[in-house]
Each structure stands twice: as structure tokens, then as C-alpha cells.
Amino acid sequence: MTSLYVDRRDVHLRYDAGAIVFYEHNLRSATVPLAPLTRLIVRGKVTLEAALLGHLGQRGVGVLFLSGRNGDPHLLLGPSHNDIQRRVTQTRMSLDSRFCQAYARHLVGEKLQQQITSLNELRQHYPAQRLPLTSAMHQLQTQQQRLPQAPNLDSLRGMEGAAAAAYFTGLRAIVPASLGFQERNRRPPRDPFNALLSLSYTIATAEIAMALHIAGYDPCIGYYHQISHSRQSLACDLLEPLRPLIDRLCLRMVAQQTLTAQHFSTAGPACLLGKAGRVRYYQAYEENARPLRRAISAQIKTLAQRLNPDMPEPATVLEAPTADKISDWDI
Known part of the structure; x- marks a missing residue:
């Protein structure tokens, strides 16, 4: 599983012991482990605790919020690559x-x-x-x-x-x-x-x-x-x-x-x-x-x-090691 889609009203997400825990009407309804995730897509009346957002960021899990009736996109990103020279080169070449x-x-x-x-x-x-x-x-x-x-x-x-x-x-x-x-x-x-x-x-x-x-x-x-x-x-x-x-x-x-x-x-x-x-x-x-x-x-x-032809190829993490299994979650 690499993607988790959360599209439901009145769902609250918390972090607990390496997993996302779902609560509906103050009752625990589901648990999804964080380890396989590379992206989280959220739509609807959903709340996320700050602790969960922090763990998602630490693990480099991007979060896409589709807000409002039209699903306007808002993206949260985790830590970037440590080699700032890539961004320096990117910016210089844009000029x-x-x-x-x-x-x-x-x-x-x-x-x-x-x-x-x-x-x-x-x-x-x-x-x-x-x-x-x-x-x-x-x-x-x-x-x-x-x-x-x-x-x-x-x-x-x-x-x-x-x-x-x-x-x-x-x-x-x-x-x-x-x-x-x-x-x-x-x-x-x-x-x-x-x-x-x-x-x-x-x-x-x-x-x-x-x-x-x-x-x-x-x-x-x-x-x-x-x-x-x-x-x-x-x-x-x-x-x-x-x-x-x-x-x-x-x-x-x-x-x-x-x-x-x-x-x-x-x-x-x-x-x-x-x-x-x-x-x-x-x-x-x-x-x-x-x-x-x-x-x-x-x-x-x-x-x-x-x-930069001399720069090593960047690693792009698009699939987790368990990507052979496609998520069928719709919480």
C-alpha cells in the first residue's frame, strides 16, 4: 500500500504506535500502519492531530488536502533532500x-x-x-x-x-x-x-x-x-x-x-x-x-x-517496498 484516501465526514485521525487511528463519533473505527505509506489524500470533514502531521512529515509522507465543494488542492510536504546545491542550480537555470x-x-x-x-x-x-x-x-x-x-x-x-x-x-x-x-x-x-x-x-x-x-x-x-x-x-x-x-x-x-x-x-x-x-x-x-x-x-x-550532467541522479521515492499491494481503503 502506498496511497491512503480518506474521504468521509466527521472522521478524526490520530497517531498511535506507528499507525493512523481513525475515530468516528469518539469511537475507534480503523487502524492503518504508517510504514507502507508514501502519500495521504484527504477530502471531506476530516481532522488530523498535530502529532500525526508531525510523524507524517518525519516519514516524508506528502499530504494532499482536497478542500471545499470543488476539491481545491492544498499540499503539505515533509523534509526535502539535504543537497541544497540542487536547488541553487535549479534557481540559477531558471534565470x-x-x-x-x-x-x-x-x-x-x-x-x-x-x-x-x-x-x-x-x-x-x-x-x-x-x-x-x-x-x-x-x-x-x-x-x-x-x-x-x-x-x-x-x-x-x-x-x-x-x-x-x-x-x-x-x-x-x-x-x-x-x-x-x-x-x-x-x-x-x-x-x-x-x-x-x-x-x-x-x-x-x-x-x-x-x-x-x-x-x-x-x-x-x-x-x-x-x-x-x-x-x-x-x-x-x-x-x-x-x-x-x-x-x-x-x-x-x-x-x-x-x-x-x-x-x-x-x-x-x-x-x-x-x-x-x-x-x-x-x-x-x-x-x-x-x-x-x-x-x-x-x-x-x-x-x-x-x-547538471555531472550530478548523481536523484532518488525519487514514489513507491514503498510493499507497492505490489494496492490500497482499497476508503475510510
Whole structure:
């Protein structure tokens, strides 16, 4: 078990003898050992004692709080890597415009290639939708060919945006019509598939930030996503080439009907995944998260080599030794 999801009202968490102890209505209801955990995701009316937070921090267990009706993310991180030189190098290179542009071009190029690969695979599984998927592929390839000529980061962002519009137009052809997906939208997402994408990107960004922190990098000092108040810019950077992998996970959930339109509801302009849907989502996410976590580790090693080729590769702790067992906890 590497992840623990706590999504329930009126639960109080305490620390006792190397374990998280759950109390409901002042009665002890469950116990989960701390040793296998690498991340804790909390949503709902949940309280945690300071002693528990202290032990989570000591063990390097990142805590993601999804607060409020929309599940706004807030991340707590434990101790970082002791080699401060990594952050010094990271910060210095963020001021080098040539490095920022070269690394950004690498990220966008890898993202577009992954999107093209995904669309090509989808053409084999959905022959009836081959035309819109092929059209989207061709538009992505056009933007991919233009990347070497991008003069600055704004130009890269424009190409990425055009590619994303074409990519999601292709996906629209295979997302079940019952989910009402027409285009990518967010803040808030307005249909079930966009809600699913946004939740998955949020959790993945938190996982990337945790892994960067453990490896000795500041998740907020980025290159493609420049420094901005309250934004984990470097985590956002590394998310870009991983988005197609996350998209495939979301497509799998709806294709296998792990989640259907009935698991979502609307509140004003926002579309929200309900409690029953979240239980199914957490399980499905964990069952399919290992390739994503391997990809996060690979991205961090690539970044480390670009920042300082002579520096030893950072260790990124994404899986505990007992990771073969996936948590099915939903407390």
C-alpha cells in the first residue's frame, strides 16, 4: 500500500504506535500502519492531530488536502533532500532564458508526440472514429513540425494550445455522448469528463510535487511555466508530457464504465464527482498509477541531467517496498 484516501465526514485521525487511528463519533473505527505509506489524500470533514502531521512529515509522507465543494488542492510536504546545491542550480537555470526555452521545447515536443501516439492507438480501437482521430493527428503533427522555429515561450504556448484544441477534438469523438464532452474546460469543469480530467491532473500534479521535493528540487521554480504566486510551476512543467498518460487512464475509466454520468452532479456551473464515484475513482486510479509514477521518476531524472550532467541522479521515492499491494481503503 502506498496511497491512503480518506474521504468521509466527521472522521478524526490520530497517531498511535506507528499507525493512523481513525475515530468516528469518539469511537475507534480503523487502524492503518504508517510504514507502507508514501502519500495521504484527504477530502471531506476530516481532522488530523498535530502529532500525526508531525510523524507524517518525519516519514516524508506528502499530504494532499482536497478542500471545499470543488476539491481545491492544498499540499503539505515533509523534509526535502539535504543537497541544497540542487536547488541553487535549479534557481540559477531558471534565470537562463536559453535553457528555459530549450527545456520547454523538449517538454512540449514530448507531450505532442505522446498525444500523437495516443490518437494513433485509439484509431486501432475505434475504427468508426478513424476520420476525426486522423484529422486531429495531422493537426498535431503540423504543430510538432513548427516547434523548432518557436522564437520564445509565448510562441511555444500558442503552438501547444492549438495542438491541445485539436487533440481534444479528436478525443470528443470517442468519449461517450452521455458525458457531454465538447471541449476542454476547467475552473470549474462543466461536464463529467472534464471533471474527471481536472481531478486526475490535480492528483498527478501533487504526486509530481512530492517527488520533486523528495529529489531535492523546489516544485515552484519552473522553466516552461515561469514563477508565479501560489503555483507549483516546475510540477506543472513535468505534468505536460504526462497528460496523455493521464488522459488514457480517464478514457479507460469511462470506456469500462467504472464511472458513468450518474456518478456526477452539477452545482451551478461546476460538474462534480459524487462520493460513490470518488470511491470507484480512487481504486481505479491506484490500480493504474504505477506507469504514471515510473514516468514521473523518469522525467525528474531527465531534468536532473539537463540541469547538471555531472550530478548523481536523484532518488525519487514514489513507491514503498510493499507497492505490489494496492490500497482499497476508503475510510
